[in-house]
Amino acid sequence: MAILITGVAGFIGSNLARKFLAEQKVVIGIDNLCRGSLTNIASLQDDPLFTFAQLDLCDLTAYEKCIGDYLKKESISEVWHLAANSDIPAGISDAAIDLRDTFMTTYNTLEIMKHHQIDVLAFASTSAVYGDLGERLLDEDIGPLFPISNYGAMKLASEALISASVESFLKRAYIYRFPNVIGTPATHGVILDFIAKLKKIPDQLEVLGNGSQKKGYLHVHDLIDAMLTIQERANDPINYFNIGAGDEGIYVRDIAQMVVQAVSPSAAIAYGQGDKGWVGDVPRFQYSIEKLKKLGWTPKLSSEQAVRLAIEQILAEQSK
Amino acid sequence: MAILITGVAGFIGSNLARKFLAEQKVVIGIDNLCRGSLTNIASLQDDPLFTFAQLDLCDLTAYEKCIGDYLKKESISEVWHLAANSDIPAGISDAAIDLRDTFMTTYNTLEIMKHHQIDVLAFASTSAVYGDLGERLLDEDIGPLFPISNYGAMKLASEALISASVESFLKRAYIYRFPNVIGTPATHGVILDFIAKLKKIPDQLEVLGNGSQKKGYLHVHDLIDAMLTIQERANDPINYFNIGAGDEGIYVRDIAQMVVQAVSPSAAIAYGQGDKGWVGDVPRFQYSIEKLKKLGWTPKLSSEQAVRLAIEQILAEQSK
Numbered sequence: 001m002a003i004l005i006t007g008v009a010g011f012i013g014s015n016l017a018r019k020f021l022a023e024q025k026v027v028i029g030i031d032n033l034c035r036g037s038l039t040n041i042a043s044l045q046d047d048p049l050f051t052f053a054q055l056d057l058c059d060l061t062a063y064e065k066c067i068g069d070y071l072k073k074e075s076i077s078e079v080w081h082l083a084a085n086s087d088i089p090a091g092i093s094d095a096a097i098d099l100r101d102t103f104m105t106t107y108n109t110l111e112i113m114k115h116h117q118i119d120v121l122a123f124a125s126t127s128a129v130y131g132d133l134g135e136r137l138l139d140e141d142i143g144p145l146f147p148i149s150n151y152g153a154m155k156l157a158s159e160a161l162i163s164a165s166v167e168s169f170l171k172r173a174y175i176y177r178f179p180n181v182i183g184t185p186a187t188h189g190v191i192l193d194f195i196a197k198l199k200k201i202p203d204q205l206e207v208l209g210n211g212s213q214k215k216g217y218l219h220v221h222d223l224i225d226a227m228l229t230i231q232e233r234a235n236d237p238i239n240y241f242n243i244g245a246g247d248e249g250i251y252v253r254d255i256a257q258m259v260v261q262a263v264s265p266s267a268a269i270a271y272g273q274g275d276k277g278w279v280g281d282v283p284r285f286q287y288s289i290e291k292l293k294k295l296g297w298t299p300k301l302s303s304e305q306a307v308r309l310a311i312e313q314i315l316a317e318q319s320k
Numbered sequence: 321m322a323i324l325i326t327g328v329a330g331f332i333g334s335n336l337a338r339k340f341l342a343e344q345k346v347v348i349g350i351d352n353l354c355r356g357s358l359t360n361i362a363s364l365q366d367d368p369l370f371t372f373a374q375l376d377l378c379d380l381t382a383y384e385k386c387i388g389d390y391l392k393k394e395s396i397s398e399v400w401h402l403a404a405n406s407d408i409p410a411g412i413s414d415a416a417i418d419l420r421d422t423f424m425t426t427y428n429t430l431e432i433m434k435h436h437q438i439d440v441l442a443f444a445s446t447s448a449v450y451g452d453l454g455e456r457l458l459d460e461d462i463g464p465l466f467p468i469s470n471y472g473a474m475k476l477a478s479e480a481l482i483s484a485s486v487e488s489f490l491k492r493a494y495i496y497r498f499p500n501v502i503g504t505p506a507t508h509g510v511i512l513d514f515i516a517k518l519k520k521i522p523d524q525l526e527v528l529g530n531g532s533q534k535k536g537y538l539h540v541h542d543l544i545d546a547m548l549t550i551q552e553r554a555n556d557p558i559n560y561f562n563i564g565a566g567d568e569g570i571y572v573r574d575i576a577q578m579v580v581q582a583v584s585p586s587a588a589i590a591y592g593q594g595d596k597g598w599v600g601d602v603p604r605f606q607y608s609i610e611k612l613k614k615l616g617w618t619p620k621l622s623s624e625q626a627v628r629l630a631i632e633q634i635l636a637e638q639s640k
Contacts, residue, residue, distance in 0.1 A: 092488055095434075095481070099427060103477070107419060114415075131483060143463035145476075146483035146558055153484040156465075157423070157477030161415070163451060163466035164473040168412055238466055 002026040002074045004067075004118075006057060006109060007083030009036030011187045012124065012178075014044070015220050016080060019228075021047050028070055030063075032056040034101070035086055040185045057083055057105040060112075067112050078120035081109050084155070086188055088128070091150040098154040106158035110165050119171035122231065125159055126178050127242070127287055128152030139288040140177070140240050159240075166237045173237070176227050179244040179287055182310035183220035184317045190252065191310055194259040195318070202264040211253030211271045216244045216287050219306040222299040229297045246289040250303045262311050322346040322394045324387075324438075326377060326429060327403030329356030331507045332444065332498075334364070335540050336400060339548075341367050348390055350383075352376040354421070355406055360505045377403055377425040380432075387432050398440035401429050404475070406508055408448070411470040418474040426478035430485050439491035442551065445479055446498050447562070447607055448472030459608040460497070460560050479560075486557045495560040496547050499607055502630035503540035504637045510572065511630055514579040515638070522584040531573030531591045536564045536607050539626040542619045549617045566609040570623045582631050 003020055007013040008029025013036065020027050021044060028051045029041065044050045051070065055062045070076070084102040085091050091098035106123070113121060130138050131146040147153045162173050186192045198205055218226075226243045234241070253271070260267045289299075301309065323340055327333040328349025333356065340347050341364060348371045349361065364370045371390065375382045390396070404422040405411050411418035426443070433441060450458050451466040467473045482493050506512045518525055538546075546563045554561070573591070580587045621629065 092484075095427070095431065107415070111415065129480075141463040143461040143465065144560060145463065145465055145480070146486075146560075147480050148484055148487035150481065150484045153477070153480035156480040157473070160449075160465070160467050160473035160476040161470065164412075164468055164470045166466075167468035240464060240466075 001077040002028050002070070004076050004079045005029045006079070006081045006105065007031055007036060008052065009033055009038060009041050010082060010086070011040070011183070011185055012181060012220060012223065013082045014040040014185060015183070016082070016224055017041065017044055017050065019224050021049055025049065026074060027051070028053065028074075028076070030055055030057065030066065031083070035187060057108050058100050060108045063108055063112055064115070067116060071116060076116070076118050078122065079109060079113060079118060080122045081106060082124045084124065085151060088149050088151040091154075095150045098150040102151060102154035103157050106161060110161060114165070114169050119169065121162060121170055121172075122174040122227065123158065123162055123176065124178055125175050126152060126155045127244075129156040129159065129177065135286070137286050137288050138242065140242055140291055163238055171237070172235065173239065174227070174231055174234070175238065175240040176230070177240070177242045178223065179242075180215055180217045181220050181223050182217050182306055184310070184313045186310070186314045186317070190255055191259060191307065191314060194256060195263055195311075195314060198259065198263045198267060203267050205256055205260055205267050205269045207252060207256050207269060207271050209252065209272050209274055211251060211256060212275050213252045214249045215252075215303075216247060216249035217303045217306045217310075218243065218245050218299060219301045219309060222301055222306070226292060226297055226299070229295060230292065233295045241292050242287050242289050243292060244287040244289050245299045245301065245303045245306060246287070246293065247302050248286065250307055254304070255307055258307060258311055262315060321397035322348050322390070324396050324399045325349045326399070326401045326425065327351055327356060328372065329353055329358060329360050330402060330406070331360070331503070331505055332501060332540060332543065333402045334360040334505060335503070336402070336544055337361065337364055337370065339544050341369055345369065346394060347371070348373065348394075348396070350375055350377065350386065351403070355507060357505075377428050378420050380428045383428055383432055384435070387436060391436060396436070396438050398442065399429060399433060399438060400442045401426060402444045404444065405471060408469050408471045411474075415470045418470040422471060422474035423477050426481060430481060434485070434489050439489065441482060441490055441492075442494040442547065443478065443482055443496065444498055445495050446472060446475045447564075449476040449479065449497065455606070457606050457608050458562065460562055460611055483558055491557070492555065493558050494547070494551055494554070495558065496550070497560070497562045498543065499562075499564040500535055500537045501540050501543050502537050502626055504630070504633045506630070506634045506637070510575055511579060511627065511634060514576060515583055515631075515634060518579065518583045518587060523587050525576055525580055525587050525589045527572060527576050527589060527591050529572065529592050529594055531571060531576060532595050533572045534569045535572075535623075536567060536569035537623040537626045537630075538563065538565050538619060539621045539629060542621055542626070546612060546617055546619070549615060550612065553615045561612050562607050562609050563612060564607040564609050565619045565621065565623045565626065566607070566613065567622050568606065570627055574624070575627055578627060579631055582635060
C-alpha cells in the first residue's frame, strides 16, 4: 500500500517523503517542478520504495494516466495533497495562479480519488483561511471565514470541496491548517528574503512594513510530527486542526535582527510603513492549538527557537 | 449607470430585473439559458432600459467582449452575480457542474470587474455554506464551515474569492446567504417536484425521506426586499447576511399535505426512510436573521405563508 504525496519536491513534501521512507513506507510522489526542485528529493531517488512522477496536477488526463498506471502494480491507501502555489503575493496580482495551482490541483486530486476509490486524504491547509480577524484567538471553529488573499481563498475553497467529498465518497479527511513553516530546503519566506537581501547589500536590510507584524513560526520537523500524531489519534470523518507553536509568535523586527546578527552584524535595518508587509498579509494573529494539545501533542521548538534553527540551517544549506 | 445581473433569466434574476426596471434603472442581464429561460424575461424584453445578452459566463473571452462592448455606451455601477447551478443533487454526482456554473462564473465575474474597475458586487450565496451543524442556530459568524454538497462548497469558494477581492480591488461586497426561496417563475424545488409527481400519478405522492426535514422558506418578493434593504443600509467593505423568514420553518410532510390539498386531495402520501432527502441535503437547521432584523427589516410572510402562496402561484402559472 503506497502513500501518494503531491508537491513532493517542495519544502514540506520532500521532508514528509523522507520521513515515510525512513519508516519503510512505499511512496509515490508527484511534482510539476514549478516551485519544487529535483535537488530537494535527490537523496530519495535511489530508494526502491520511492517513485517520482513529474507532472502537472492541472492536467487531469496526465494525472489520471499516471495514477492508473501506478495502481496496476501497487495500491494507494492515502493521499497527502501538499501541492499548491506558495507565493502569496504572486497569487494576489494574478488570481489565475491560485486558481490553478492551489485549487484545481485539489479538485483534480479529488476526482482521481473518487474514480479510483482512494478514500483517505490529508490536506495542507493554512491559517490564511481565517483572513484578518484582528486580535481574536483563532481556534478552528471561529467565523466568519473571509480570507484576504487568493491563496487563503483557494485553500478555503479546497477545504470546502473536501468536506463535500467526505459527505459523498471520502472515508476520512485530515485538514491541517499550517502556520508559517520554516526549515530546509527553504523555498520562500521572510528568513530567506532577509538573507538574500543581506547577501546582495550587506550593509542594509530593508524590511517591508514597520516590523510590528507578529507571527508564529513552526519548524518543519514539528509540523510533520504534529500531522502524523493527528492521523494516529483522530479518526472523525473530518479532522481539522490548527498546527503551530502555540506561543505568541515573534515580531518581524526580531527576525530581522536575528538574520542580521547571523549574516552581516554591522548592517542597518530600514523599516517601511504600516503593519502589513504586502496586500493580503495578515499583520498579526494568535493561533490556538488547544485542540491539537488535547491530543497530547506539543511542539519541541518555540517560534523563536524555530526561527533561530531555520536561520542556521538555511545558511548551512547555502554554504554547501 | 447600469446594473449587471448574471443569471437574469432564472427565478430570482428575472424577479430582480423586473424590480430594478420598475424603478427606472438601467439593467444589462446575462444568462446562458441553461437553467434560466427566455419565458422568464419575455415581459422585460421590450423595456428600453433592459439589455439581454445570451452567453456562458464560463467563456471568459465572450464575457469580456460583451461587457467591453456594453461599456462603450453605458457604464456599469454594480454587479449582481446570481448565475449558478441550482440543481444540488446533479452537482453531487458530477462535481464539474458546480465547478463551472457556481464557481467559475464567480471567478470570471471578478476578473471582468477587476479589469473594468467595477467595484460593487452583490452575490447570491446560500445557507448551504454552513454544512450540517446540527441543531445549532446558524448565525453569520458560526464555524466551522464544512459544506456537505459541491454546491455549498462552490458558493463558499466564491465567497472566499470575493473577500480576497475586497482586500485587493473591490470597494464593497454584499454576500447574501439565501434560504430556500420560493415563488414564480419556479424552476426547481420541493413544491414543484410534488406538483409534478401528483400531476403524473394523482392518487399517490412519494416523498424522499421520512418527511421530518424542517426548513425555512422565503418568498422571492421578501428576498428581494431584504437584499435591497441591506444594500441601502449596510456599507461595510464586506456585508454578509443570512436572509430568511426567521421562523422555525416548516416540515416537508406539511408541504406535502398542502400540495396534496391543492392539487389532488384524495392522494395518499408515501414517505421514504431517514431524515435526508438525498446526499448533501441538510435535514433541518435554524437560521438566525437577527443581524438582518437589526437593520430594521422583517419578512412579510412566514415560511408557511410563503409555501401556501407559492403553491397558489405555481398552480396559476401552470394553468396559463
